[in-house]
C-alpha cells in the first residue's frame with residue numbers, strides 16, 4: 331500500500347497562551363476599538379504599529395483591516411487616480427488586481443520570467459510605453475526579483491513602486507527588507523500569511539505624506555494622534571481635509587494577536603525554511619521535477635514551494651488528483667478555470683480583454699504549488715515530497731514531455 335499523508339495543508343499553529351490571556355483581558359475590558367483608550371494609554375493597534383515599524387526598520391506604519399485594503403490605500407495615498415495606469419505582475423493573487431480596480435486604476439500586466447519574478451525586459455518596455463506612474467510589485471509566492479534592475483527602471487521613468495509583501499514579510503534581498511525598496515509597502519496578516527490574526531493588514535512607508543493620507547483614509551477621524559508610528563501633526567494638517575475616510579481599521583484584539591506573533595516571526599522564518607529546504611531537496615531528487623535555484627542574496631521565507639514537473643499539459647490534472655488521493659494538496663496554476671487561490675490574469679474578466687502574455691501562460695502552465703504549514707514537521711515535508719516524486723513518476727509514464 332502506498333503511503334497516505336494525513337495532516338491538513340490548511341492547519342495553522344495555535345495562538346500562544348500569553349496572547350490568549352491578553353486577548354481575554356481586552357474582551358473583559360470591552361475596549362475593542364482602537365481609539366477607545368483611557369487617557370495616557372496606547373491602544374494595542376498603536377503599539378503594534380510602533381513595533382512593526384521597528385521590526386521593518388521604517389518610520390511609519392498603519393495597521394488596517396486586510397492586506398488587500400492596505401494595497402488599495404497604498405495606491406491611493408501615493409496618488410493613483412481613476413483612469414491611471416498601474417503596472418503589475420501578471421502572476422499574482424486576486425486581491426492585487428482587485429486593489430488596483432478599487433482605486434479606479436487600470437492594470438497593465440507585465441510578464442513573469444521562468445522563476446516567477448516580474449520580467450525585467452517586459453517591465454522596461456511597458457514602463458516606457460504605458461505612461462504608468464505606478465508599479466504594484468507583487469513578490470508573488472515569496473520570489474523577490476532583481477530589485478536593483480527594477481528600481482533602476484522605475485527611477486528612470488519616475489514610477490512610484492508599491493510593494494505587495496503578502497509573501498515576503500520577514501524576507502530580505504541583498505540585506506534590505508522586502509518592503510523597503512519602494513515608496514510604500516503592504517503586508518497581510520490573514521490566516522495563510524506569516525503572521526495570523528485571521529484578517530489584518532499593515533502598510534509601511536518612510537514618506538510622511540503617504541503615511542498621513544493612509545492613516546486618514548483608514549478611518550482615523552481626527553484621532554490620528556492615537557497612532558503608534560505616524561508623522562507629526564503638521565503633516566496631517568496639510569492633508570486632512572482633502573483626504574476621504576475609507577474605513578478599514580484594525581481592532582485591538584487582532585492587534586494583540588499580531589503583537590504576540592511578531593515576537594516569534596524570525597524564529598518562524600527559520601522553521602519555514604527548514605521545511606522548505608527538505609521539500610526542495612527531496613523534490614530535486616527526481617529528474618522529472620524542476621525546482622528553481624534561488625539567488626544567494628535572497629533571504630526568502632519558504633512558506634510555500636513552487637515546482638515544475640516535466641509533464642505535458644494533460645498530465646497536470648492527473649497529478650493533482652493522484653496527489654490528493656494520497657493526502658497531498660498540490661495546486662496547479664495552469665488550469666483553464668481558477669481553483670482555490672490559483673486565479674490568473676486571464677480570469678479577471680471584470681478588467682476587460684487583456685493583451686496575451688505568452689511567457690506568463692507558458693510558465694504558469696507548468697507551475698505547481700504547495701503550502702508549507704508550520705504544523706508539518708521536517709519529516710512530514712520529506713514524506714509529502716516523496717509522494718509527489720512518486721506520483722510525478724507514475725504520471726510521466728503516460729504524459730511525459
Ligand SMILES: *Cc1c(COP(=O)(O)O)cnc(C)c1O
Pocket residue numbers: 396397398399422423425426468470471494496497518519520530531
Ligand atoms: C493574501 C495576499 C494579499 C492580500 O490579502 P488579504 O487576504 O486581503 O489580506 C495580497 N497579495 C497577495 C499576493 C496575497 O497572497
